[in-house]
Amino acid sequence: MNLPIHAQLINLMAALLLLIAFAMLSQRRIMSLIYLFAWQGAVLFANTVIVAWGTGQTHLFYSALITLVLKVVLLPWLLHRLATRLQIQSDVETMINIPITMLIGIVLVIFAFNLALPISQWAQTITRSTLGIAIASVLLSFLMMIMRRKAVPQVIGFLSMENGLFFAATSTTYGMPMVVELGIALDVLVGTFIFGIFFFRIRETFDSLDIGNLEKLKQD
Amino acid sequence: MIEPVLSQLFQTLLAVLVAPLMLGWINNCRAWLQNKSAPGILQPYRTLRKLFHKDAVLAHNASSLFRNAPYLNFGCMVLAASIVPVVETNLPFAHAADAIALVGIFALARVFMALAAMDIGTAFGSLGARREMLVAFLAEPALLMVLFTPALISQSTSLNTMVETLAQREVALSPGLAYAAVAFVMVLLAENARIPIDNPSTHLELTMIHEAMILEYSARHLALIEWASAMKLMIYCAIGIAVFMPWGIAAAGNWPTLPIATIALVVKLIFAGAGLALLETVSAKLRIFRAPEFLGMAFLLGVLGMLTHFLLERS
Numbered sequence: 001m002n003l004p005i006h007a008q009l010i011n012l013m014a015a016l017l018l019l020i021a022f023a024m025l026s027q028r029r030i031m032s033l034i035y036l037f038a039w040q041g042a043v044l045f046a047n048t049v050i051v052a053w054g055t056g057q058t059h060l061f062y063s064a065l066i067t068l069v070l071k072v073v074l075l076p077w078l079l080h081r082l083a084t085r086l087q088i089q090s091d092v093e094t095m096i097n098i099p100i101t102m103l104i105g106i107v108l109v110i111f112a113f114n115l116a117l118p119i120s121q122w123a124q125t126i127t128r129s130t131l132g133i134a135i136a137s138v139l140l141s142f143l144m145m146i147m148r149r150k151a152v153p154q155v156i157g158f159l160s161m162e163n164g165l166f167f168a169a170t171s172t173t174y175g176m177p178m179v180v181e182l183g184i185a186l187d188v189l190v191g192t193f194i195f196g197i198f199f200f201r202i203r204e205t206f207d208s209l210d211i212g213n214l215e216k217l218k219q220d
Numbered sequence: 221m222i223e224p225v226l227s228q229l230f231q232t233l234l235a236v237l238v239a240p241l242m243l244g245w246i247n248n249c250r251a252w253l254q255n256k257s258a259p260g261i262l263q264p265y266r267t268l269r270k271l272f273h274k275d276a277v278l279a280h281n282a283s284s285l286f287r288n289a290p291y292l293n294f295g296c297m298v299l300a301a302s303i304v305p306v307v308e309t310n311l312p313f314a315h316a317a318d319a320i321a322l323v324g325i326f327a328l329a330r331v332f333m334a335l336a337a338m339d340i341g342t343a344f345g346s347l348g349a350r351r352e353m354l355v356a357f358l359a360e361p362a363l364l365m366v367l368f369t370p371a372l373i374s375q376s377t378s379l380n381t382m383v384e385t386l387a388q389r390e391v392a393l394s395p396g397l398a399y400a401a402v403a404f405v406m407v408l409l410a411e412n413a414r415i416p417i418d419n420p421s422t423h424l425e426l427t428m429i430h431e432a433m434i435l436e437y438s439a440r441h442l443a444l445i446e447w448a449s450a451m452k453l454m455i456y457c458a459i460g461i462a463v464f465m466p467w468g469i470a471a472a473g474n475w476p477t478l479p480i481a482t483i484a485l486v487v488k489l490i491f492a493g494a495g496l497a498l499l500e501t502v503s504a505k506l507r508i509f510r511a512p513e514f515l516g517m518a519f520l521l522g523v524l525g526m527l528t529h530f531l532l533e534r535s
Binding site for chain 2: 003008009012014018019022026098099102105106109116117130132133
């Protein structure tokens with residue numbers, strides 16, 4: 001009756017991932033947001049290792065290693081450096097207050113779970129039931145990007161959306177082909193560098209990182 | 221015929237008499253953790269004895285509602301203590317109410333306390349009552365959501381069935397129950413006026429919630445209220461134990477296992493008390509306007525627990 005132990009662990013990791021997605025959505029401080037992003041990477045790493053161990057897909061060990069290096073160490077370190085260089089430790093502004101954002105988040109989760117249910121009934125993998133959580137964490141990261149005014153939290157939302165996609169790939173098809181995975185990893189890394197340069201340019205032009213200012217760039 | 225009545229009496233008396241001891245244990249742990257000298261584990265009994273020996277003072281404009289509310293409050297808690305399977309399942313009273321009715325009993329007690337606080341007409345009374353109702357109306361749906369996850373697993377809202385199903389289940393990691401357990405601890409802290417929401421040992425007017433509400437009570441009325449809140453804390457711990465770690469609770473009419481069940485309960489309560497004291501020591505009191513956010517988080521976790529149970533465990 002009971003699921004095998006690795007399937008239970010995968011379910012637990014999926015639940016943790018959902019919890020972290022909500023914690024990011026409700027977080028007010030930028031430094032804590034970066035730490036949460038690192039934790040999300042760590043849970044993703046653990047999940048990939050468990051899937052690899054449980055199903056015997058050895059190529060997943062490599063992608064777990066990439067996750068560990070890139071999403072737990074390198075990207076959070078880069079973001080941390082950026083935040084200190086830009087001197088933004090202050091509170092993050094949100095468009096609407098946090099409890100309402102949470103309620104919207106619950107609605108998104110219900111939507112995602114309903115969406116995933118018919119798909120996962122056809123899937124054969126042992127991790128199929130976590131697809132709903134993967135879709136939910138993609139949508140929640142998307143919600144976070146919409147709700148934040150400042151550039152840095154938006155970029156963190158973007159990166160955590162990529163984490164959600166990676167989780168979806170692991171849970172439905174035991175990961176993407178190695179070439180694709182390497183390509184995405186490189187893209188994310190380069191993307192973060194470019195975002196970093198953009199931050200400095202935006203701040204130079206407007207003296208703030210508020211994205212709303214970009215609307216003033218229109219020329220008549 | 222007489223046996224169920226006896227075991228019911230045993231459980232209710234145990235819950236009523238042990239409750240102040242539990243409070244004393246929590247206070248002691250807190251004092252140790254904060255490097256203070258502890259008042260002794262029996263201190264709540266001494267306070268109760270002192271209060272029962274004093275003469276009650278009532279305001280001139282106090283109505284009968286004000287005088288009767290403490291008895292009603294105490295009665296509600298005794299009833300709740302006889303419904304929750306603390307040491308034994310399938311007691312005669314247990315069929316009287318399910319988890320939802322239990323939440324209703326707590327609400328009944330609270331409504332009367334809030335009305336009594338407003339009865340005298342002092343500023344503090346109505347302030348405390350308003351704040352208490354603010355916390356309560358947010359905590360109640362969260363508590364219901366928390367109880368729905370085990371109810372879904374056991375296909376019943378009766379606490380009895382929940383305990384029996386969960387205790388006999390194979391041990392498995394259940395993300396749904398884990399979410400519910402975290403949310404339950406948050407609700408427990410809020411409903412029992414513990415630290416992130418309210419400080420039980422404060423007498424600073426601007427921050428207190430529960431204390432402001434009972435400021436006008438003295439002597440035996442105050443003693444009953446203090447005893448009832450100790451019982452409420454104990455009952456919440458017992459609900460948490462019954463739902464999230466039900467191992468060791470005796471089945472109905474099974475006399476030989478009763479001592480084991482009692483010992484298991486005491487051990488679990490000791491751990492729960494120490495855990496509560498630790499939680500209260502490491503966290504700071506929230507501003508009152510952050511309370512909705514705290515309880516909103518508890519509600520969210522409760523709902524997530526239910527949803528993840530649907531998604532991950534229903535196969």
